[in-house]
Amino acid sequence: MESEKILNLSVDCVVFGYDTNTKSLNVLLIKRYLKSKFTSEVLVDDYVLTGYHVLKTETLDDTATRVLKELTGLTDQYKKQFKAFGDPDRLTNPKDLVWIANEAFNLRTITIAYYFLLKTEDVNLEQNTFEAKWFPINALPDLGFDHEKIILEAYEDLKEKCLSEPIIFKLLPDKFTINEVQDLYQSILGIDIDNRNFRRKLINKKYIIALDEKQIGVSKKPAQLYMFSMDIYNKMFSKNYLISM
Known part of the structure; x- marks a missing residue:
């Protein structure tokens, strides 16, 4: 019924x-x-x-x-x-x-x-x-x-x-390039982002994992591929309690 x-x-x-x-x-x-x-x-x-x-x-x-x-x-x-x-x-x-x-x-x-x-x-x-x-x-x-x-x-x-939580990775392939992350941020925020500064900041994040892989099937020079690790992100941003129960 x-x-x-x-x-x-x-x-x-x-x-x-x-x-x-x-x-x-x-x-x-x-x-x-x-x-x-x-x-x-x-x-x-x-x-x-x-x-x-x-x-x-x-x-x-x-x-x-x-x-x-x-x-x-x-x-x-x-x-x-x-x-x-x-x-x-x-x-x-x-x-x-x-x-x-x-x-x-x-x-x-x-x-x-x-x-x-x-x-x-x-x-x-x-x-x-x-x-x-x-x-x-x-x-x-x-x-x-x-x-x-x-x-x-x-x-x-x-x-x-998207500025405070890693939700943008829900919109990207599991393996992505730094340029693809930047393009997505620019699309959501409607602004231009400085490429060199963005790349430096992103690849220094421990939860952005560089893979031993590059793009395939592209006409230009293939770019390095990365992945996002939710496990590492959660460990880095876990709550710290003053008293453990």
Whole structure:
């Protein structure tokens, strides 16, 4: 028997993906399209975040994980719950009201927002039933509901966290070059970083491990490959207690 959903509580997921080819931070969005039942008029044609009502048998994290799996087929990705959105007018745009009437949504729905980090190459869009598409964070399409606000707040949180936590390595291949790390930081932060200074600082980090490998299949001189060690990072940044119990 299908579990009953909570009609005024939902989870929306901002799925960030990094494309190493275009050096672009992207957001995965799904198509929202509705035609009139009586004419051929298109009533709604835009994009939204993926999300769903919370089921009564689920935790919020359960819902977020389920939503991501249904959209991408992926599990065990980095996720963070970052804010609740519950303004009384968040769903009152005219086209949103049309959509809500068709889908029988509760007009006063509160959503708990999460964001996920993954690699764009890990998502197969050709077989995606949601008509999902990647959009650069700085070139978002027309969005429904308050989803532009949710995306931009998730992006601000990501920019802050990437400076203090090693979450950017969730967006990179397991083996990467220093230039790829720099490109990713520049893409997220929207700034140019001094190459020589960045390289010196990064390779001096003990948790950035130089491998006995170089790039393959590149036209230019192959670069040194590195990997990130979470074990070393955790040991370096473990909490120090004044009294051991």
